[in-house]
Amino acid sequence: MKWSNLENEICPIARSLSVMGDRWTLLIIRDCFLGRSRFQQFQNSLGLTRHILADRLKRLVEEDILIRHEYTRGRYDYRLSETGKALEPILRELFKWGKQHRPLRRKVA
Amino acid sequence: MKWSNLENEICPIARSLSVMGDRWTLLIIRDCFLGRSRFQQFQNSLGLTRHILADRLKRLVEEDILIRHEYTRGRYDYRLSETGKALEPILRELFKWGKQHRPLRRKVA
DNA sequence: AGCTAAAGTTCTATTTTGAAACTTTTAATC
């Protein structure tokens, strides 16, 4: 099965993951919650390629999770919609689990 | 940047996603919560290729999220560890969001 | 001994992702 067309699965978890079950989408959304909104900011923060970033932003707008907004003539940034803001509890639980079960091990010397 | 080595990020969300930020892992874990534990069960349920399934199960065992368990001589199945069970709230929130914001639209004739 | 079922492996083709250079538009500077 292709990962696509999970969007029509009966299970709501599968439908959620059809939107954000890839390697970057949730990190982009996290950045939005941290106040980032511009292409460059995402790129600097995440270090993913412009190629993929552009693709993910487009999808997120199509999915009505981000809203493309002209912050100055001809330049656009991306802001969370209400649907996007509703993702906060998911990020909160990912945060909790990571903090508790994947503690950051500092490099020793 | 490669998606790998997210595991050493300062942000706990990134560290969580370094484990489960791919296309199938969370669905496999969902299946575990639904009582599935065997290779065939996952494969039938999810329809992903055996190749990838084997790889993901191996990783989940290495990550101590699943435990490989010999259910009969020479046959192994996979069960949630405590760390794995701690993922439940994440799935719960994914469920809620999907149910509310990605309603299942039935095909009209 | 031969058959079936289950858990994987291996192989090749296709799709997705990564890296880096290029384009376009707007504003700022000389």
Place this chain on the structure above:
DNA sequence: GATTAAAAGTTTCAAAATAGAACTTTAGCT
């Protein structure tokens, strides 16, 4: 007013991940 810089993308090509299907191995059943 031409020149430069900054930001948001595109394009191109190489590398890596995923899909699909056939193959292997082990154990139990007849």
